[in-house]
Amino acid sequence: MAQNMTLNVDGKSHVISLDDPKMPLLYALRDDLGLNNPRFGCGLGQCGACTVHVDGQAVRSCTTPVSLVANRKITTIAGLGTPDKPHPLQTAWIEEQVNQCGYCINGWIMTSAELLARNPHPTEQEVRDALSDVICRCGTHNAAVKAVLRASKA
Amino acid sequence: MIELELNKLSRRAFLTASGALVVALATPPEWAEAVQFDSAAAAGVRPGKLSSYLSIEPDGTVVAYYGKIDGGQGLETSVAQLVAEEIDVPWDRVRVVISDTAHCVNMGGSTAGNGLRQGGIILRQTAAEARRILIKMGGEKLGLPPDQLTVTDGVVHSISDPAKRVTYAELIGGRQFDAEIQFRGEAQQLTVKVDAPLKKPEEFKIIGKPYPRKDMPGKVFGTLQQVTDLKLPNMAHARMVRPPVAGAVPVSVDEKSISDIPGAQVVWIKDFLGVVAEKEWNAVKAARQLKVTWSEANANFPGHEKIFDHIRAAPVMARSGDPTVKANGASQEKRRGSAEDAFKQAAFVLEGEYEYPFMSHASMGPACAVADVKDDSATVYTSTQKPFDCQLGIAELLGFPPDKVRAIWMFGTGGYARDAQGDATADAAVLSQHLKRPVRVQYMRHESLAWDPKGTPSVSRNRAGFDKDGDLIAYENITKSMSMEDCNTRERHPEDTLAGMNLGHPLNWRASYGTPGNAYDFENAHWGWELVAPLHDRASPLRTTHIRDPYGPPIMFGSEAFIDEIAVHLKRDPIEFRLQHLKQPREHELFAAAAKQYGWDTRPSPRNDRQGNIATGRGFAYRQLGGTYIALIAEVRVHRDTGEIEIPRVVVAHDCGLIVNSETIKHVVDRQIIWQTSRTMHEEVQFDGKMVHAVDWLTYPVLKMPGVPRSVEVVIINRPDKPTSGAAEMACGPLPAAISNAVFDATGVRLRRIPFTPERVKAALARGPEQVVKASL
Numbered sequence: 001m002a003q004n005m006t007l008n009v010d011g012k013s014h015v016i017s018l019d020d021p022k023m024p025l026l027y028a029l030r031d032d033l034g035l036n037n038p039r040f041g042c043g044l045g046q047c048g049a050c051t052v053h054v055d056g057q058a059v060r061s062c063t064t065p066v067s068l069v070a071n072r073k074i075t076t077i078a079g080l081g082t083p084d085k086p087h088p089l090q091t092a093w094i095e096e097q098v099n100q101c102g103y104c105i106n107g108w109i110m111t112s113a114e115l116l117a118r119n120p121h122p123t124e125q126e127v128r129d130a131l132s133d134v135i136c137r138c139g140t141h142n143a144a145v146k147a148v149l150r151a152s153k154a
Numbered sequence: 155m156i157e158l159e160l161n162k163l164s165r166r167a168f169l170t171a172s173g174a175l176v177v178a179l180a181t182p183p184e185w186a187e188a189v190q191f192d193s194a195a196a197a198g199v200r201p202g203k204l205s206s207y208l209s210i211e212p213d214g215t216v217v218a219y220y221g222k223i224d225g226g227q228g229l230e231t232s233v234a235q236l237v238a239e240e241i242d243v244p245w246d247r248v249r250v251v252i253s254d255t256a257h258c259v260n261m262g263g264s265t266a267g268n269g270l271r272q273g274g275i276i277l278r279q280t281a282a283e284a285r286r287i288l289i290k291m292g293g294e295k296l297g298l299p300p301d302q303l304t305v306t307d308g309v310v311h312s313i314s315d316p317a318k319r320v321t322y323a324e325l326i327g328g329r330q331f332d333a334e335i336q337f338r339g340e341a342q343q344l345t346v347k348v349d350a351p352l353k354k355p356e357e358f359k360i361i362g363k364p365y366p367r368k369d370m371p372g373k374v375f376g377t378l379q380q381v382t383d384l385k386l387p388n389m390a391h392a393r394m395v396r397p398p399v400a401g402a403v404p405v406s407v408d409e410k411s412i413s414d415i416p417g418a419q420v421v422w423i424k425d426f427l428g429v430v431a432e433k434e435w436n437a438v439k440a441a442r443q444l445k446v447t448w449s450e451a452n453a454n455f456p457g458h459e460k461i462f463d464h465i466r467a468a469p470v471m472a473r474s475g476d477p478t479v480k481a482n483g484a485s486q487e488k489r490r491g492s493a494e495d496a497f498k499q500a501a502f503v504l505e506g507e508y509e510y511p512f513m514s515h516a517s518m519g520p521a522c523a524v525a526d527v528k529d530d531s532a533t534v535y536t537s538t539q540k541p542f543d544c545q546l547g548i549a550e551l552l553g554f555p556p557d558k559v560r561a562i563w564m565f566g567t568g569g570y571a572r573d574a575q576g577d578a579t580a581d582a583a584v585l586s587q588h589l590k591r592p593v594r595v596q597y598m599r600h601e602s603l604a605w606d607p608k609g610t611p612s613v614s615r616n617r618a619g620f621d622k623d624g625d626l627i628a629y630e631n632i633t634k635s636m637s638m639e640d641c642n643t644r645e646r647h648p649e650d651t652l653a654g655m656n657l658g659h660p661l662n663w664r665a666s667y668g669t670p671g672n673a674y675d676f677e678n679a680h681w682g683w684e685l686v687a688p689l690h691d692r693a694s695p696l697r698t699t700h701i702r703d704p705y706g707p708p709i710m711f712g713s714e715a716f717i718d719e720i721a722v723h724l725k726r727d728p729i730e731f732r733l734q735h736l737k738q739p740r741e742h743e744l745f746a747a748a749a750k751q752y753g754w755d756t757r758p759s760p761r762n763d764r765q766g767n768i769a770t771g772r773g774f775a776y777r778q779l780g781g782t783y784i785a786l787i788a789e790v791r792v793h794r795d796t797g798e799i800e801i802p803r804v805v806v807a808h809d810c811g812l813i814v815n816s817e818t819i820k821h822v823v824d825r826q827i828i829w830q831t832s833r834t835m836h837e838e839v840q841f842d843g844k845m846v847h848a849v850d851w852l853t854y855p856v857l858k859m860p861g862v863p864r865s866v867e868v869v870i871i872n873r874p875d876k877p878t879s880g881a882a883e884m885a886c887g888p889l890p891a892a893i894s895n896a897v898f899d900a901t902g903v904r905l906r907r908i909p910f911t912p913e914r915v916k917a918a919l920a921r922g923p924e925q926v927v928k929a930s931l
Contacts (some may be wrong), residue, residue, distance in 0.1 A: 019416055020435065028437040031391070036383040037376040039519060043438075043695050046851040049518065078376035086375070093374045097817060098364060101226030101568030102373030103518040109374070128446045132189040135851060137518035138226060138568045141862040142822065148353030 006028055009033060010079025013068050024104035025059075026050045029076065030064045037077050038106040041135070048107020048134040052076050058114040060081035077106050080113055093144075100138035107134040112148045121152050159171040165501035182249075183256050188481040198557070198885050201337045201344055204287070205330040208237070214323035216241055216248045218281070222273040222916035223253050223539055224369070226568045227882050228818035229269040231368045236274050239360040240281035240353060241288075242305035243322070250368075253541040253563035256502060262342025263540035264571075265643075266780060270814055274878065279348045280335060286350035287333055291325045319664040341542065355812070355874030362872065364817035376394070381537045381564035382522045386592040389524065391434040391583050393441035395427040396601055399697050399844040401451035411445035420444065421588050426656035428585055430593060434510055438598070451844070453690045458840045462509045462907075465613050465634055468686035472637070472665035475682060479665050481707075487682040488903030493619075496628035498677035500619030505626075506719050507616070508712030509907040512892070513609035513701055516854055519567030521574035525582035526592040531558040534583055537566025538575040543644035547576070549582045551648040551657075570702035570829070570883075574606040576645035580653035600849035605652065609701035609840055610667075614712020618720045626720060629679040631670065631713045638704050640688040641697040648730065655693035660914070663688060668705035670713045670781035674735040681713075696848040702769055702826075705779065706887025707833065711908060714775040714891030718759065718898065727756045728774045728895065736776075738781055740809060740873075745776070747869050748785035748807035759899040767794050771900025775888035776908045782877035783809040788863075788892040792900050794919055797912030799897065801831065801863040806885055808868060811876035823868045823885050830886040832857030834893055836909050851903030 002019040007028060016032040024043075029035045029052070038061055041049030045063035051077040052061050081087030086094075089109050099105055108131065114121060115130040122130070127148045136144070194893030199206045199219070209217045220238045224230045242246075251257055261273040264307035285305060292310030293300045296318050304313050321327075328883035336347040353361075372378025397403065403425040412418040417432040417443040418440035424691040429440040456464035474481040474487030497503065524535040525548075532552055538544045538561075552559070561579075568923040569575050578595050586593040597605070628672050641650060648654025649662035669681040689696050721731035729745050736742070748754070752772070761771055769792045777784040791800040804827050813819050836855045840847045848854035894905045897915070902923045909915060 009841070018438070019433075023435045024401060027433070027438075030383075031434045034385065035376070036379060039380075039382060039594060041519060042851060044599060044850055046517070046599075047520060080373070083371060090374045094366065094370050097370060097821055099226065099370065099373050101518065101566070102369070102378070103380070103567040105373055106376070117919070119330055127648055128859050135518065135831075135858065136517060137570075137856065139832070139857075140824035141857075141859055142824065142864070142866060144861075146320075 005067070007033070007069070007074060008071065010076055019064065022065050024076070025052070025061040025064045025066045029061060035076060035078065037153045039103055041104065045106070046135070049104050051107045051110040051138065053110060053114065056114065056117060058111045059085040060101055061081060063139065066130060077109055088151040088154040089116065089148065091145040094142050096150060098140050098143040098147050099130045101141060104134070104136045110138065112144070115148070116152055120146070124149060161767055177582045182537055184251055184254055194854035199257060199259045199408070201346070202335055203339070204280060204333040204335050206285060207277060207335070208241070208922050209330060210314045210322050212323060212328040214243070214247065214321060215290060215328060218248055218250050218277050220250050220252050220273055220277060221258040221263070221542065222269050223541065223563050224565070225264060225539065227269070227822045228367050228815060231365055232814040232818060233277055234368065235272055235360050235363070235365060236270070236278040237281040239358060240278050241285045243308040245360050245365050255542055255545045255561045259344070261344055262536070262541040262848070263542060265283055265342050265539070267551035267782070267882035268342065268780070269880070269882060271780070271880050272344070274814065276344065276346050278352065279346055282350040282352050283333070283335065283348035284331060287331065287537050288322055288325055288330025289306060292320050295320050295325065312409040354730045362813050362816055363817060367818065374692050378565060381524065381535055382519060382596065383596070384535050384564065386524060386526045388525055389592040390430040390432065390589060392428050392430040392582065392593050392595045393437045393598065393602065394581055394595065395429060395441050395444055395446060396605055397448050397451070399451050400453040400690055401692065402448040404446050405449050406447040408445035412443050414438040415440045415443065423583055423584065423588065424657050426584060426653055428581065430585060430589060441598070446687050453694070453844055455689055455696065455843050456612040457842050458511065458838060461512065461611050462613050464613065465686055466679050466717045468682040470619040470705035471687050472685045473682065474667065474669065482655040486669065489680050490676060491678035493628050493630050493678045497617065497619045498631070499621065500628055502620055504618045504620070504719060504723055505616065505744040506712070506716045507906060508614040508715055510612045510614070510679050510708040510711050511527050511908055512611045512696060512837055513833060513837050514603050514848055514854060515573035515606050515608070515701055516603055516837065516856060517567045517569050517573050520598040520599055521584040521593070521606070522566065523575065523580035524592060524594045525579065525586040526588040527552060527583055530554065531562045532564065532586070534579050535564055536575060537564055537569065537677050538579055538645060539569060540576070540644045543646040544576055544579055547645040547647055547650060550578065551580055551654055552583055552587050564824045569702065571700040572607055572641065574602060576650070577652045577667060580645070580648070584653050584657070601848070603848040603854050604695050604846040607699035609704070610635045610638055610694040610708050611697045613706040614709065616712055618716070618723070618803055623657040624724070626676065626724070627678060629676040631681045631716065632684060633667065633709050633712065633925060634684040635667060635708060636684065636688060636698045637663060637666050637685050638698060638700055639664040641699040658830055661688060661691050661697070668709060668742060670710050672713070672776055673778065674732070675737060676735060696841065702829070703883035704887040706777070706884065707830065707890050710775070710777060710887045711890040711894070714888055715894045715904070718773065718891070718895040719904070722759050722898070725758045727758055728744060730756060731755065732776055744783050744785045744807050744809050744871060747871060748787055748805055751807065751867055751869050752787045752803070752805045753785065759895065760902040761816065761899055764900065764902055768792065769794065769900035771896045771898070773894035773897070773899055775890045775895060777884055777888040779884050781811060781877065781888070782881065782884045784885050784888055786885065786888040786892045788889065788896045790893060790896040790900055792897055792915065797916035797919070799835065799893070799910055799915060801893065803865045803867065804863045805867045806869065807871065808881065808885065809871040809873060810881045811873050812878045813870060813872040815876055816870070819870055819881055820868045822881050825883050826864045826883065828857065830889040831861070831863055834890045834908055834910060835861055838909050857928035
């Protein structure tokens with residue numbers, strides 16, 4: 001039987017009708033809430049394209065059952081900052097013109113945001129280590145590192 | 155006299171949506187016509203009319219209709235710069251409509267990195283022509299001759315008295331240009347001729363400047379609508395169900411096996427099998443849960459470890475230079491003098507073989523498309539690289555005339571040539587036609603890796619003949635491979651997609667391959683290719699096609715590594731040896747720029763000091779294609795104990811003529827070096843006799859941060875006097891050879907098979923230097 005549950009996403013509460021508590025959070029965000037992001041990359045937690053923050057922690061929403069995040073604070077890249085009030089990483093990402101296709105961007109920015117929250121001034125190696133398990137198929141790795149370092153100095 | 159259809163609304167003129175806008179998010183105004191299907195528009199936008207390339211909105215915004223795509227390399231931005239420069243408006247006043255078949259002239263979609271070389275120049279020329287016409291119109295309005303007028307920021311005004319002025323918007327805003335354009339050819343061969351001269355480089359205000367990418371904020375703030383994000387009213391979600399082994403087809407389907415999943419429904423037509431549901435997750439679950447009995451099948455693949463022996467032994471189906479083979483036009487062979495005769499004279503012959511494996515596009519996002527098929531017409535939203543061919547293929551698949559199908563290109567994952575986007579589009583169309591409602595299909599990760607069309611595996615055979623004095627007198631480079639068109643790159647017919655083949659269409663094979671573009675002036679030389687049969691004659695997980703720079707890595711890994719072998723044999727520096735056989739000043743300047751940036755010391759390889767656990771070396775490789783020149787130097791640190799290769803530096807000197815955007819050019823080269831590093835160091839499709847094993851990022855490993863070259867140094871040579879050629883893929887070609895050559899420089903050992911995994915490096919080091927010089931027969 002379908003049950004209602006409340007999702008707190010980017011500062012807004014949404015009630016969704018859930019017929020499978022094991023449904024990954026990703027599908028609730030994309031399908032029920034109609035968000036453009038995060039994206040489906042692998043469904044296996046291997047690539048990062050679906051990354052969001054749950055209570056400030058970067059998680060891969062494609063393998064996170066939605067029932068585990070009821071009433072927790074979910075932040076997507078669209079809630080991290082906006083064109084009017086950008087997160088320093090978003091500003092740096094534009095200044096460094098990091099992306100090519102941009103499909104992977106949630107993994108890179110949301111993982112970096114978690115890093116900067118716990119370590120505001122990382123070394124280059126710390127940035128590379130933090131981003132060592134995120135995939136990009138366009139080759140933006142070095143540009144992303146530059147952007148994170150730029151944001152950390154902003 | 156310029157005649158304007160003043161009262162006639164443009165076919166694309168700002169339909170106030172009046173309820174016609176069906177898509178859920180912000181969309182370009184052109185989409186308002188998606189429901190009110192306009193077959194006249196879909197019949198093909200005529201290349202002979204200026205209005206087919208440019209229009210001006212009531213507020214003065216210039217709209218450019220670009221019949222190619224932007225795979226994330228910044229073409230939208232560069233095209234806007236070209237148009238803004240020539241028509242004289244600020245850069246941000248140009249909006250680019252990308253490959254909507256109802257609104258754009260067919261420019262062939264994305265191909266061979268010619269987004270600017272062909273599509274860009276067409277829009278630049280037509281923008282110049284539009285400016286000329288607007289000045290003439292302005293002169294009529296102001297009562298002044300055109301030679302007394304100029305344009306500043308979209309305002310035509312008197313040169314001597316700027317108060318005498320009229321804006322583009324006042325002259326033509328909201329109406330169509332009515333002027334003819336002379337053109338030749340079609341699609342990717344389309345060229346135009348206009349009366350207006352192009353601006354000279356010294357007049358440029360916008361071309362060459364580092365304007366930021368138009369698409370970047372939407373990507374960074376999560377607001378850009380990609381094809382994956384499109385939602386149409388009443389849209390169903392679908393997933394395809396693929397066989398566990400190649401060639402198997404569904405024999406029976408147990409629909410009850412998914413009866414517990416809300417709304418889940420099976421669509422089974424011949425060998426085409428998919429599931430749909432109202433909610434996406436339920437479609438995913440249904441595809442997993444559906445019980446299917448599959449036919450027995452054994453494709454009898456040779457397996458990835460034996461694929462090169464298979465290629466060596468397999469009969470040649472087609473070869474370059476054979477006039478009876480109707481091959482792709484790019485697939486030429488080249489001869490200088492007579493290599494055959496010269497080899498007979500040779501005192502000794504050097505030989506070298508190189509192997510490049512099957513590769514998956516392994517796109518970041520699995521392919522996705524949305525189709526909305528009505529009784530007699532269809533609209534497909536697609537991220538294919540060839541939207542105009544897709545339109546034709548979908549029409550044939552659905553049984554509609556071409557003018558009843560509209561393909562709208564949308565941003566999507568970086569596919570880098572013929573990935574599975576066209577397959578997903580055809581799947582969505584078949585499902586939508588069957589269900590009579592809009593359908594969105596996205597592939598799963600395993601499907602994207604296992605079932606996308608693959609890059610060609612190749613064996614590169616190289617020979618060099620030397621006379622008794624040791625001089626090079628004969629050279630041969632033959633690549634034996636599979637056609638780049640086991641799977642046609644254009645999706646123009648049903649047999650070019652999985653859906654079409656699942657519905658009974660046979661494989662559409664065509665001979666297509668290529669030779670290196672590098673024009674070494676060896677006295678007696680032969681560059682050619684040989685093709686073997688496809689591994690499987692129907693919907694195959696190993697059907698071969700284009701991957702980014704198709705004429706690059708699979709061919710040039712061997713050719714440029716073997717040039718290095720010749721230089722080693724002659725005890726010559728690899729740059730110096732190449733320059734002896736390259737005559738263009740452009741090439742010499744390019745090599746000098748790369749050498750200077752790297753700090754190259756002229757000497758033969760390998761280096762003398764090759765001791766220690768970590769061996770350091772540098773390798774060079776060269777690439778020329780279609781007017782783009784690339785000199786590439788890779789530096790490696792080979793860890794003898796682990797077999798790991800670190801790549802601390804890659805230097806790329808890049809000359810592609812006139813630079814349109816000085817930043818995007820650097821980015822696209824930087825990113826493609828990392829892209830090709832992944833392919834060189836990690837990527838290979840593994841498979842056994844029945845099926846591909848690559849199903850996720852563990853079974854198809856790709857580059858991650860730890861293996862990324864730390865310093866990619868791009869030296870751009872701008873040549874405003876030369877036409878813009880291309881930059882989207884050509885730097886991939888020389889990288890595998892440059893790395894292999896660097897490993898040889900460091901260790902004296904040559905790596906002959908991609909990818910350079912630690913196991914292979916260790917095995918090669920254990921074998922030690924090869925004895926490759928042999929007496930001539």
